Amino acid sequence: AGALEGKGWERIPFDEKARQDYFLRWTEVRSDIDYARFSDKSQLVNHIPNAGVVTSKLSLIKTLRDRQRVLRQEAKRSPGAEQLLMPSYLPESFTLTLGSDKVALLNACQAALRGDEEERDAAWIIKPASSNCGRGIVVTRDHAMVIREHLRYQERPRKPEAGGEAPPGGGGEGAS
Numbered sequence: 001a002g003a004l005e006g007k008g009w010e011r012i013p014f015d016e017k018a019r020q021d022y023f024l025r026w027t028e029v030r031s032d033i034d035y036a037r038f039s040d041k042s043q044l045v046n047h048i049p050n051a052g053v054v055t056s057k058l059s060l061i062k063t064l065r066d067r068q069r070v071l072r073q074e075a076k077r078s079p080g081a082e083q084l085l086m087p088s089y090l091p092e093s094f095t096l097t098l099g100s101d102k103v104a105l106l107n108a109c110q111a112a113l114r115g116d117e118e119e120r121d122a123a124w125i126i127k128p129a130s131s132n133c134g135r136g137i138v139v140t141r142d143h144a145m146v147i148r149e150h151l152r153y154q155e156r157p158r159k160p161e162a163g164g165e166a167p168p169g170g171g172g173e174g175a176s
Contacts, residue, residue, distance in 0.1 A: 020038075025044070025046070027047065030047040033045050035049045061090075061095065092108075109143040113143050119143075121141070122141070124140050125137065126138040126150055
């Protein structure tokens with residue numbers, strides 16, 4: 001900032017975020033930029049609108065899966081249409097908030113534990129959804145740990161039977 005100020009540039013005060021009389025707008029968050037009033041011919045900003053669809057792994061996966069789905073539909077209508085095969089350029093990814101992805105990850109880990117050659121040497125990169133800047137990322141080949149620590153199930157306590165006591169076995173086993 002000092003170098004720009006030394007060349008005669010000035011900072012827009014924080015309480016004047018709505019100002020549009022700038023050539024270069026450098027902000028920490030995209031929400032500070034009013035893209036509807038932005039002039040791409042005379043103004044520069046350090047954020048690209050809608051960049052989130054490719055700059056976060058989860059958004060990128062969703063975008064690519066949506067594109068793959070569209071291309072599959074086009075291929076059904078036009079047999080010569082090109083298909084997008086995600087594994088050719090992106091490691092197989094699972095979103096653990098989706099039940100279908102949890103099942104797919106569980107199947108892959110179980111195949112590795114059974115000795116399936118294709119899955120046995122797979123390394124997993126686990127990134128918590130709520131973390132950023134590399135915090136909480138785990139890299140492992142321990143398939144049992146992935147199942148144990150990242151595909152946990154929650155037990156629900158069973159309701160007491162008519163006699164007032166819980167049935168034998170307490171909360172029971174299984175996914176809810």
